[in-house]
Amino acid sequence: xxxxxxxxxxxxxxxxxxxxxxxxxxxxxxxxxxxxxxxxxxxxxxxxxxxxxxxxxxxxxxxxxxxxxxxxxxxxxxxxxxxxxxxxxxxxxxxxxxxxxxxxxxxxxxxxxxxxxxxxxxxxxxxxxxxxxxxxxxxxxxxxxxxxxxxxxxxxxxxxxxxxxxxxxxxxxxxxxxxxxxxxxxxxxxxxxxxxxxxxxxxxxxxxxxxxxxxxxxxxxxxxxxxxxxxxxxxxxxxxxxxxxxxxxxxxxxxxxxxxxxxxxxxxxxxxxxxxxxxxxxxxxxxxxxxxxxxxxxxxxxxxxxxxxxxxxxxxxxxxxxxxxxxxxxxxxxxxxxxxxxxxxxxxxxxxxxxxxxxxxxxxxxxxxxxxxxxxxxxxxxxxxxxxxxxxxxxxxxxxxxxxxxxxxxxxxxxxxxxxxxxxxxxxxxxxxxxxxxxxxxxxxxxxxxxxxxxxxxxxxxxxxxxxxxxxxxxxxxxxxxxxxxxxxxxxxxxxxxxxxxxxxxxxxxxxxxxxxxxxxxxxxxxxxxxxxxxxxxxxxxxxxxxxxxxxxxxxxxxxxxxxxxxxxx
Amino acid sequence: xxxxxxxxxxxxxxxxxxxxxxxxxxxxxxxxxxxxxxxxxxxxxxxxxxxxxxxxxxxxxxxxxxxxxxxxxxxxxxxxxxxxxxxx
Numbered sequence: 001x002x003x004x005x006x007x008x009x010x011x012x013x014x015x016x017x018x019x020x021x022x023x024x025x026x027x028x029x030x031x032x033x034x035x036x037x038x039x040x041x042x043x044x045x046x047x048x049x050x051x052x053x054x055x056x057x058x059x060x061x062x063x064x065x066x067x068x069x070x071x072x073x074x075x076x077x078x079x080x081x082x083x084x085x086x087x088x089x090x091x092x093x094x095x096x097x098x099x100x101x102x103x104x105x106x107x108x109x110x111x112x113x114x115x116x117x118x119x120x121x122x123x124x125x126x127x128x129x130x131x132x133x134x135x136x137x138x139x140x141x142x143x144x145x146x147x148x149x150x151x152x153x154x155x156x157x158x159x160x161x162x163x164x165x166x167x168x169x170x171x172x173x174x175x176x177x178x179x180x181x182x183x184x185x186x187x188x189x190x191x192x193x194x195x196x197x198x199x200x201x202x203x204x205x206x207x208x209x210x211x212x213x214x215x216x217x218x219x220x221x222x223x224x225x226x227x228x229x230x231x232x233x234x235x236x237x238x239x240x241x242x243x244x245x246x247x248x249x250x251x252x253x254x255x256x257x258x259x260x261x262x263x264x265x266x267x268x269x270x271x272x273x274x275x276x277x278x279x280x281x282x283x284x285x286x287x288x289x290x291x292x293x294x295x296x297x298x299x300x301x302x303x304x305x306x307x308x309x310x311x312x313x314x315x316x317x318x319x320x321x322x323x324x325x326x327x328x329x330x331x332x333x334x335x336x337x338x339x340x341x342x343x344x345x346x347x348x349x350x351x352x353x354x355x356x357x358x359x360x361x362x363x364x365x366x367x368x369x370x371x372x373x374x375x376x377x378x379x380x381x382x383x384x385x386x387x388x389x390x391x392x393x394x395x396x397x398x399x400x401x402x403x404x405x406x407x408x409x410x411x412x413x414x415x416x417x418x419x420x421x422x423x424x425x426x427x428x429x430x431x432x433x434x435x436x437x438x439x440x441x442x443x444x445x446x447x448x449x450x451x452x453x454x455x456x457x458x459x460x461x462x463x464x465x466x467x468x469x470x471x472x473x474x475x476x477x478x479x480x481x482x483x484x485x486x487x488x489x490x491x492x493x494x495x496x497x498x499x500x501x502x503x504x505x506x507x508x509x510x511x512x513x514x515x516x517x518x519x520x521x522x523x524x525x526x527x528x529x530x531x532x533x534x535x536x537x538x539x540x541x542x543x544x545x546x547x548x549x550x551x552x553x554x555x556x557x558x559x560x561x562x563x564x565x566x567x568x569x570x
Numbered sequence: 571x572x573x574x575x576x577x578x579x580x581x582x583x584x585x586x587x588x589x590x591x592x593x594x595x596x597x598x599x600x601x602x603x604x605x606x607x608x609x610x611x612x613x614x615x616x617x618x619x620x621x622x623x624x625x626x627x628x629x630x631x632x633x634x635x636x637x638x639x640x641x642x643x644x645x646x647x648x649x650x651x652x653x654x655x656x657x658x
Contacts, residue, residue, distance in 0.1 A: 071586075071587055075586040075587070075590055075617070078586075078593060079617055079618065082616050082617050082618045083615045083616045084615070085616070085618055111622075115621070115622070118624050119624075120583070120624055120626055122582055122583060123583075123585075123621060123624040126585075126621050130618065318628050319581075319627055322579055322627055322628070322656070323581040323627075383579070
């Protein structure tokens with residue numbers, strides 16, 4: 001069975017099924033004013049008791065509630081005493097002559113339906129809060145007990161249709177090792193609770209989950225979303241091993257997360273991440289990332305049938321700016337062409353697309369596309385620390401033209417009285433060998449460089465690594481490639497230009513000491529790689545890294561270099 | 571009557587926590603305070619109604635305030651939307 005893994009890790013335990021309290025519409029119609037009065041009173045009492053119950057939960061010391069738990073309960077109280085719900089229920093009693101039970105079911109049902117149909121995942125997940133409110137009021141109307149006072153055995157995996165928000169707070173979770181629910185998504189309360197407490201969870205498993213019986217052995221993998229019922233001994237063993245590996249990795253992550261990326265002799269570098277949208281930022285911060293070295297903007301342009309408007313783009317960049325908590329974010333302007341084609345933007349067939357019409361070459365030729373993007377980024381720069389980076393630079397004139405475009409857009413915004421960051425930093429990708437070799441000239445023009453090693457290697461070595469016949473020649477440890485990188489860093493530093501790297505080499509632990517020793521200022525990679533690179537940095541010294549560079553630069557082939565670096569890292 | 575537009579700066583949009591705080595804030599004033607997004611307008615009294623607007627990060631909303639303490643309410647709401655909301 002497969003669901004959505006929302007809280008990583010593996011748990012193996014015994015199933016405990018939480019049944020939903022059944023509620024049904026009675027269909028009774030009220031006959032007199034007295035009955036109406038009575039039902040209004042019953043509703044009022046039920047709400048009063050429900051609020052009191054939640055207030056009592058807030059004070060329950062056994063639960064050891066954290067501030068986020070208290071917030072869930074505050075939200076619940078706010079819903080329970082919601083004026084709109086109250087007046088809707090009262091109308092149903094007064095006008096439609098429903099009893100309180102039926103009125104609550106209908107009002108809550110309509111509200112749940114409204115939320116459940118929303119596009120945004122967060123708001124859709126609020127259906128659970130509203131349902132929770134209704135269930136609690138109904139429970140008090142019908143004088144039933146809650147399920148949250150239940151005691152669990154050791155190693156319990158909780159199986160439920162969904163876990164109500166306030167239940168997630170009130171559950172005695174000390175014995176619970178995992179959650180699996182039929183409903184829910186990434187922002188459901190089960191997911192939030194499980195993540196906060198570090199308990200593996202899989203949600204959205206579908207109706208099949210209800211075939212699990214009480215006390216069945218269950219394995220859940222909160223990373224992949226796998227749920228296995230009554231596994232054989234071999235499978236259990238396999239997952240025990242995975243469990244162990246996962247906990248070791250988590251321990252590493254936890255240990256490193258809040259440490260600065262500083263060598264033992266106090267040289268500090270920046271560890272950034274490569275992202276494609278604002279949602280990726282959460283993972284970046286979880287893994288100790290301090291900023292974004294590459295925001296790819298292609299996603300915004302792909303999978304559609306026309307160019308996105310300035311407004312659409314603005315919202316995309318603005319989301320990133322806001323969610324980045326003022327940490328630096330390097331936005332790369334459009335990098336299409338090569339292997340990335342847009343259906344609605346026809347580039348004539350080329351014999352050598354990687355040497356063809358792509359990235360900044362398109363942007364400078366069709367400046368309307370470019371300026372729309374620049375305007376959107378600049379507007380968003382009022383909301384966070386955004387920087388702009390131009391890809392595929394091969395000469396000085398391209399940099400000057402791109403900067404001129406930025407200046408034109410800036411003055412348009414200024415004239416229109418629109419806010420933006422006047423001193424926004426501008427940089428370029430170093431991914432074409434000519435740019436690497438003329439780093440001294442280009443450094444005059446920009447605030448930062450970012451070395452794109454994937455293309456730099458491909459262009460420097462003249463190797464298409466997707467071609468099996470030649471891919472063996474592709475390595476960033478080729479002495480020629482290393483010399484290019486070293487030149488870029490040295491020349492940039494002479495003019496106090498910051499140098500980052502956003503290609504795959506930045507996430508290769510074997511390369512870390514070499515890059516560190518050469519003086520690279522910033523490493524940008526996928527969020528998952530961050531702890532591994534940080535580990536190399538904090539357990540070595542800068543002087544050792546400089547030694548490593550001296551030795552590596554004396555070697556004449558990539559095989560010896562790789563073997564030597566493996567030895568050093570041992 | 572005072573009316574002012576704000577861009578929602580909370581990364582998650584106007585979600586349950588900021589909505590709860592907004593309700594707590596508006597309860598302190600006698601003025602009638604409404605929230606408007608696109609064609610929808612609601613009074614700031616109900617959590618359900620605020621969330622039902624589904625105001626996301628980057629959306630623009632209007633706040634309308636009418637009553638004897640509208641100036642004080644406007645000041646408090648201004649600080650809520652431009653400062654507090656960013657961290658929620």
